[in-house]
Amino acid sequence: MLEHLIPVLAGTLAAATPLIFAGLGELVAERSGVINLGVEGMMLIGAIAGFAAAADSGGGALAGLPAGAVAGALAALVFAVLSLSMAANQAACGLALTIFGIGLSAFIGQHYVSFSLPGLQPLDIPGLVDIPVLGRIFFHQDAVTYLALISFGIVWWVLRKTRLGLILKAVGEAPDAAHAIGYPVIAIRYGATLFGGAMAGMGGAYLSTVYTPLWVQNMVAGRGWIAIALVVFATWNPTRLVLGAWLFGGVTILQFHAQGLGIAVPVQLLAALPYLATVVVLVLISRDKRLLQLNLPASLGKPWLP
Amino acid sequence: MTTIPPPFSSPPPGALRLELTGITKRYPSVVANDGVQLKVAPGEIHAVLGENGAGKSTLMKIIYGAVQADAGQIQWNGREVVIANPSEARRLGIGMVFQHFSLFETLTVVENIALALDEPFDLKRLAERVREVSTRYGLPLDPDRLVHSLSVGERQRVEIVRCLLQEPQLLILDEPTSVLTPQAVQKLFETLRRLAAEGVSILYISHKLHEIQSLCHSATVMRGGKVTGTATPSQETPASLARMMIGRELPVCEVPAYTGEALPVLTVSKLSMIPDDPFGTQLKDIDLEVRRGEILGIAGISGNGQAELLAALSGEAPGRAEAVKLVGLPVGHLDAGKRRKRGLAFVPEERLGRGAVPPMSLADNATLSAHAQGLVKKGFLRPKAAWEFAKTCIQRFDVRCGGPGAAARSLSGGNLQKFIVGREIMQKPIAMVVAQPTWGVDVGAAAFLRQTLIDLSRSGVAILVVSEELEELFEICDRIAVLAEGRLGPAVPKAHTNAEKIGMQMSGLFTSATDREPDHAAA
Numbered sequence: 001m002l003e004h005l006i007p008v009l010a011g012t013l014a015a016a017t018p019l020i021f022a023g024l025g026e027l028v029a030e031r032s033g034v035i036n037l038g039v040e041g042m043m044l045i046g047a048i049a050g051f052a053a054a055a056d057s058g059g060g061a062l063a064g065l066p067a068g069a070v071a072g073a074l075a076a077l078v079f080a081v082l083s084l085s086m087a088a089n090q091a092a093c094g095l096a097l098t099i100f101g102i103g104l105s106a107f108i109g110q111h112y113v114s115f116s117l118p119g120l121q122p123l124d125i126p127g128l129v130d131i132p133v134l135g136r137i138f139f140h141q142d143a144v145t146y147l148a149l150i151s152f153g154i155v156w157w158v159l160r161k162t163r164l165g166l167i168l169k170a171v172g173e174a175p176d177a178a179h180a181i182g183y184p185v186i187a188i189r190y191g192a193t194l195f196g197g198a199m200a201g202m203g204g205a206y207l208s209t210v211y212t213p214l215w216v217q218n219m220v221a222g223r224g225w226i227a228i229a230l231v232v233f234a235t236w237n238p239t240r241l242v243l244g245a246w247l248f249g250g251v252t253i254l255q256f257h258a259q260g261l262g263i264a265v266p267v268q269l270l271a272a273l274p275y276l277a278t279v280v281v282l283v284l285i286s287r288d289k290r291l292l293q294l295n296l297p298a299s300l301g302k303p304w305l306p
Numbered sequence: 307m308t309t310i311p312p313p314f315s316s317p318p319p320g321a322l323r324l325e326l327t328g329i330t331k332r333y334p335s336v337v338a339n340d341g342v343q344l345k346v347a348p349g350e351i352h353a354v355l356g357e358n359g360a361g362k363s364t365l366m367k368i369i370y371g372a373v374q375a376d377a378g379q380i381q382w383n384g385r386e387v388v389i390a391n392p393s394e395a396r397r398l399g400i401g402m403v404f405q406h407f408s409l410f411e412t413l414t415v416v417e418n419i420a421l422a423l424d425e426p427f428d429l430k431r432l433a434e435r436v437r438e439v440s441t442r443y444g445l446p447l448d449p450d451r452l453v454h455s456l457s458v459g460e461r462q463r464v465e466i467v468r469c470l471l472q473e474p475q476l477l478i479l480d481e482p483t484s485v486l487t488p489q490a491v492q493k494l495f496e497t498l499r500r501l502a503a504e505g506v507s508i509l510y511i512s513h514k515l516h517e518i519q520s521l522c523h524s525a526t527v528m529r530g531g532k533v534t535g536t537a538t539p540s541q542e543t544p545a546s547l548a549r550m551m552i553g554r555e556l557p558v559c560e561v562p563a564y565t566g567e568a569l570p571v572l573t574v575s576k577l578s579m580i581p582d583d584p585f586g587t588q589l590k591d592i593d594l595e596v597r598r599g600e601i602l603g604i605a606g607i608s609g610n611g612q613a614e615l616l617a618a619l620s621g622e623a624p625g626r627a628e629a630v631k632l633v634g635l636p637v638g639h640l641d642a643g644k645r646r647k648r649g650l651a652f653v654p655e656e657r658l659g660r661g662a663v664p665p666m667s668l669a670d671n672a673t674l675s676a677h678a679q680g681l682v683k684k685g686f687l688r689p690k691a692a693w694e695f696a697k698t699c700i701q702r703f704d705v706r707c708g709g710p711g712a713a714a715r716s717l718s719g720g721n722l723q724k725f726i727v728g729r730e731i732m733q734k735p736i737a738m739v740v741a742q743p744t745w746g747v748d749v750g751a752a753a754f755l756r757q758t759l760i761d762l763s764r765s766g767v768a769i770l771v772v773s774e775e776l777e778e779l780f781e782i783c784d785r786i787a788v789l790a791e792g793r794l795g796p797a798v799p800k801a802h803t804n805a806e807k808i809g810m811q812m813s814g815l816f817t818s819a820t821d822r823e824p825d826h827a828a829a
């Protein structure tokens with residue numbers, strides 16, 4: 001039994017990695033009061049940029065990830081100029097960015113349809129990998145999956161323990177008050193939005209260069225939307241976000257296995273299962289209205305100009 | 307125990323702390339400050355006195371660097387300075403306590419304070435300093451409480467302590483007592499006097515004459531953006547200060563006796579409500595009765611259940627049918643529109659956005675609540691009737707505006723309030739609920755509105771007024787009850803109570819001892 005479970009749980013971590021990247025980025029942006037619905041688009045742009053960089057330079061995933069991050073941040077910059085500097089409606093700008101990302105990635109991706117990349121070999125952490133059971137789950141992963149967990153640690157620490165985290169929360173809750181005591185609200189929101197774009201781009205690049213190292217049009221397949229949902233249902237708490245991402249990853253891997261076992265359920269239905277399961281579970285655990293209200297950045301989605 | 311060194315680097319001997327000359331600020335439609343002069347010495351408590359719209363707030367924003375003057379000089383400790391932004395002002399040693407607090411609800415006290423200080427981030431050490439400074443100045447505070455759980459008075463303490471930790475040489479307070487109980491005002495004054503004795507200059511913005519007389523060493527009076535005079539408040543009378551402030555005698559309301567039969571009209575019994583908003587206040591067993599021909603006043607600091615009570619009365623938050631009765635008939639389950647049809651009028655606190663739709667014309671705004679007055683026929687609008695209705699309202703209630711086509715947001719607070727109250731009165735209600743009738747309204751319009759309400763009640767309408775201004779309630783009400791922590795005290799005839807008794811009740815002394823502000827035990 002355990003021998004079957006270990007690969008499932010190990011696969012869960014990898015399947016959750018793109019969501020952890022994109023979700024953490026969106027979480028930081030939303031903490032500052034910016035809701036960017038363009039995550040799906042930014043992930044796609046990051047995916048194709050990463051794939052192109054990896055394929056053309058021959059550098060593989062190590063060249064792909066930084067390229068994905070830069071491309072995602074550039075996409076977020078377009079969003080930021082429109083919605084922050086020009087105070088346009090954030091929801092509309094974000095949706096436009098997603099549609100733009102879908103189109104742009106498909107257009108550039110035409111040249112890469114038959115390509116495939118080598119991917120990344122798992123990296124064993126010496127010592128820790130020998131821990132029974134847990135070692136094979138947590139410490140026999142590719143390097144980017146470790147990077148996602150390190151990012152989680154950094155974001156958690158910055159939000160919880162540093163002045164920067166406090167400033168982010170303050171700007172997201174009451175931009176007028178933050179401005180009154182002298183913080184550059186717009187600049188802080190730019191920073192958070194660009195960070196969100198870079199993280200989404202990195203998540204996309206992980207998908208295209210490591211997770212399934214070949215280019216398929218629209219390969220992000222709704223994970224950007226799940227990342228946005230995760231942020232809300234995780235009540236803007238990074239720990240809950242990672243747990244939610246693991247849940248999504250776990251159901252994804254399970255349904256692959258179910259497909260392999262030939263269970264008589266249409267494949268499409270099985271493939272929809274992770275999305276459904278994640279949303280249902282998250283809604284159930286975040287029913288507490290008070291918790292939601294206390295953590296909701298009060299100015300979320302509201303354009304603000306000094 | 308760490309001690310804070312005395313923060314006040316003395317200016318050159320004889321120099322003023324702050325001197326403004328010829329400060330001018332023009333906005334497209336109005337000159338907010340016109341050649342303003344102001345002099346404040348070290349350790350002086352200086353009042354800036356004026357009505358709403360006199361230019362006080364603009365002047366303070368210029369001193370605090372939030373607004374730049376078009377012309378004029380600022381001298382700080384004898385040296386000419388340009389204050390480009392608030393952090394520049396703080397570096398100079400200027401602190402400001404805002405009228406509408408600039409605090410973050412979901413952060414703790416110490417986190418809020420840390421955000422405003424330019425020093426290494428160490429919440430534990432800062433919490434100790436907050437405790438120390440707050441005890442030293444008699445402003446008790448728990449650094450680890452979340453701000454949304456604090457009373458308004460406690461929030462103000464957070465703002466003051468936040469300023470004090472920046473070791474200011476000048477402290478600006480903008481209408482600081484509008485949210486305090488009379489006892490808390492005395493506490494605040496003690497703190498300010500102690501600060502002044504240590505050399506801090508204080509600019510005290512207010513329109514409350516007796517406070518300025520008891521606290522301030524000197525005063526600068528403003529009207530219409532100009533300085534109309536300086537005075538030593540202790541040598542003036544309230545009447546003479548008022549003349550300087552509004553340019554004529556302070557208007558007084560006439561309160562005739564009601565001769566009709568005082569039948570109960572609006573009755574509330576055992577009204578309890580748990581609010582949807584997690585920051586809201588729970589109403590507990592509210593009982594009240596408003597009779598024909600009287601004005602019942604509800605005193606108390608906002609945030610003690612006022613919003614919830616008003617929503618329950620207006621019908622925005624319907625509940626148990628029997629909880630609210632109008633001439634004996636249960637209406638507690640009805641929505642606002644149905645209650646209006648039965649003769650209950652409602653004037654909310656927020657004029658723009660709740661009492662009126664800001665971009666819509668006065669005629670359209672009239673239609674929104676007075677549609678039953680023939681402004682709508684068989685589901686179709688009758689714009690001419692609405693126009694006439696708005697025109698009558700404008701004439702009858704002296705609304706100064708560009709006519710029925712003027713957008714609601716183009717009116718000043720006082721004139722829009724006159725229009726909204728007028729609109730409700732013209733629907734001939736049998737009962738009326740009014741929230742903060744003269745909030746942000748100039749003295750002339752306030753007097754007109756108060757007289758209008760008194761006259762309306764004497765014509766046989768039952769009126770309930772919810773207000774934070776005690777003086778206003780004492781001027782117009784027949785009976786006063788206090789709302790504190792979601793409970794309503796008994797309604798007492800005005801003659802049998804006074805500001806001090808009301809103030810004690812505001813602090814929740816008729817409720818259980820939980821969560822009471824610590825400084826009232828002594829009062």
